[in-house]
Amino acid sequence: MASKLTSRSTDYSKWYNEIVVNADLAENSAVRGCMVIKPYGYAIWEKMQAELDKMFKATGHENAYFPLFVPKSLFEAEEKNAEGFAKECAVVTHYRLKNDENNPGKLIVDPNAKLEEELVVRPTSEAVIWNTYKTWIQSYRDLPILINQWANVVRWEMRTRLFLRTAEFLWQEGHTAHATKAEAMTEAKLMNQVYADFVENYMAIPVIQGVKTESERFAGAEETFCIEALMQDGKALQAGTSHFLGQNFAKAFDVKYATAEGGLEYVWATSWGVSTRLIGALIMTHSDDNGLVLPPNLAPTQVVIIPIYRGEEEQNKVAATAEKIKVALEEQNIRVKFDNRDKFKPGYKFNDYELKGVPLRIAIGPKDLQNGTVEIARRDNLTKEVVSQDEIVDYISSQLAQIQIDLFEKAKAFRADNITKVDDFKTFQEVIKGKGGFISAHWDGTNESEEAIKKATKATIRCIPLDNVKEAGVCVYSGKPSNQRVLFAKSY
């Protein structure tokens, strides 16, 4: 609190890290690339989990739990998936430690406890799940299977950043099995839509729904749907993905079902996931140089009440009113905290809750008691207003709703300002270097042009938007014909 944050314009990346650490969201651990999610950060994740879980269940999904470990032979069964993740797998090779005879008090890996088959710590669970579905699916009556799992996964990343890219992260992974291609495709799109709804309505982050190009697809998928968001520094962030897996895993694990007509067919699959990475997107979309800004729908504390007083008598009087307001707000299911700690001064508390992004702050002092008022400050736009205590519940309710809307609209306006239509490669390069953001440009549909653009600019195709208008044009790189624009950006 004491010291100010680095400003975004000075060093965006440093600003981000300082918010994560100073707002008590997360920190690096002693384990390379793994983070500790602190209680305040975890409380945000819990809110996200609760809402997503409700949405998954409302769309017919159930939760289950599959093993952390994937035997190597299962892991390698679906070749593309295995190839995609092999380079970042943590591998368990032994199941015992023993005393180091040369170093009393120290332990070594017991060479006699080597596993016959190595176990991969799941980077994703398609393999272990489809090996299970194989025994669950015999006939069309067993379909669809609509299962979600909340779990930790490990991908050994070399360069890590809190929430955005960590070796271990928390996520949910949906894995569904269907009788027909059409049904699986509908499911993959539906879950991408669920993600879009969640991220827009709860996180107040506007997203573009699209499909990935072949080179950006999930390893083992035939189509990857995604939601892409734009951060304040002009870089894109993939906020969620939903994969149509075709029959790839069914074939790799030999999962067939007896059709109603007496045939035998391979099963169709989807998988879809969002992770703690979303917290990184949340921070980078709304926060400012004063710290975190949280949308009310996800804020663990929506309103904080801070008393201003001198001496115990005043404190008691103020506290009595504060408690009344707290109860009245809680009756409306508003999440309120009354911070009556005497060992911290109001100024310190103001700064702390500003840093932590609590949407509304109520300050009550002796003058307010006389006037029957309180002072209410909005975190997002830093405005203050004096409000009558009689109107406080309605005022707070409507302000919380308004902040949620305003944050979304602000982010949407920022994004609108940062989607640039570009028709030549020189401008493309200038925009990417300068303004950043999304570039909407024609692309000839080849891996070669995509790769060449990436090499020259570090920009990748974030997605082919679902609501794309078809229009004739020429590829911004190759000059070859194209029938639609796609979205390029540098990305997290």
Next chain:
Amino acid sequence: MASKLTSRSTDYSKWYNEIVVNADLAENSAVRGCMVIKPYGYAIWEKMQAELDKMFKATGHENAYFPLFVPKSLFEAEEKNAEGFAKECAVVTHYRLKNDENNPGKLIVDPNAKLEEELVVRPTSEAVIWNTYKTWIQSYRDLPILINQWANVVRWEMRTRLFLRTAEFLWQEGHTAHATKAEAMTEAKLMNQVYADFVENYMAIPVIQGVKTESERFAGAEETFCIEALMQDGKALQAGTSHFLGQNFAKAFDVKYATAEGGLEYVWATSWGVSTRLIGALIMTHSDDNGLVLPPNLAPTQVVIIPIYRGEEEQNKVAATAEKIKVALEEQNIRVKFDNRDKFKPGYKFNDYELKGVPLRIAIGPKDLQNGTVEIARRDNLTKEVVSQDEIVDYISSQLAQIQIDLFEKAKAFRADNITKVDDFKTFQEVIKGKGGFISAHWDGTNESEEAIKKATKATIRCIPLDNVKEAGVCVYSGKPSNQRVLFAKSY
């Protein structure tokens, strides 16, 4: 469903496994010792989590998340803890796989990707958490820290059983830090009480609170509080533990705090946990030869409505009434499922929900429509009653409450019948071999006698009950003086 379960009297262990698998709770996976928790089993775990989480938060705890991996050097820092878990640690030694040049399509561990320091997959998180607390705690103002984590842990067990003992399991682990010994001790006792309340009131399993003997304590603890339950086969099951860790971890990780008086002291610690093992206890306490019996407070579905009809017209009429009843029950927050699937016959459904332990079953047929009645069957005691549709909501509510009570009382009566006071070792051996259950006997307080009894009978001291009456006696084994009885049993 088709085939009957093995009866408890024929083969208790087989009966248990069949219930777990046939009631769709869990199954073994392709990974040695790791289980798949199926949706129905996971739904029970979710109910347990939700209730426990509420109780933890009500007692001032917050959730957080710490890394899955523990670097070996941290793991070995607290020697007793390390020694206790070293023999069952899954160890990550490499971070990459690569193509096997001799075997196209196969992968091998990349020998060039060996970790400098091996990582232990957490068997418990004291080490990684206390290494973190070290940076969080400077002064008395930073205390207490009251944190819980919901996580998976891995203990490499040689003989595993679904829910009861698996290599990977799900649990929660609380880790708290305190300024004083008294405060830490109070916390350890409080959380044991929370566990007792949860297990008795929600799971309807009576427990005995006690402390462990030195040899049965958690590795690294100075006192282990526990709750012990008795299963139907006369074996005890440790349902939860809460540890007073003294200053052992503070010393191992050098965690000191500045006192208000300006001194510098080591911090006091507790940890406490319950796991998916509780589901094993749930099954073995209440279930019968027809399948699972679930206490209403934890049943994912409390009431199932099964329609009886011939032809579509009757089905529609019955369904209309069933839907009305469903809505009326749901308004009272009762979890109801209306199983209107046409492809399964009522008899099949009756058996299936009986196997799955749904507390109440409502059957509605054409006759019921005429009479304005329904037939309601209780799963626990298999009684049926015809009830007027007008009274259904009250009847169901009161029956659910009654079943919860009856299950608890039945289990309590069973336990009372199976605690045997024994004063000589011959009887001790006979009771353990025959009737089983808890034996309340004098013990001289030495490891030697405890060990000798264990060797002779396989019975261990489950706990020294907290509410023990002090009485003079002689050790059932050694004949040496003793001042209290302790509880022995064979255990899971």
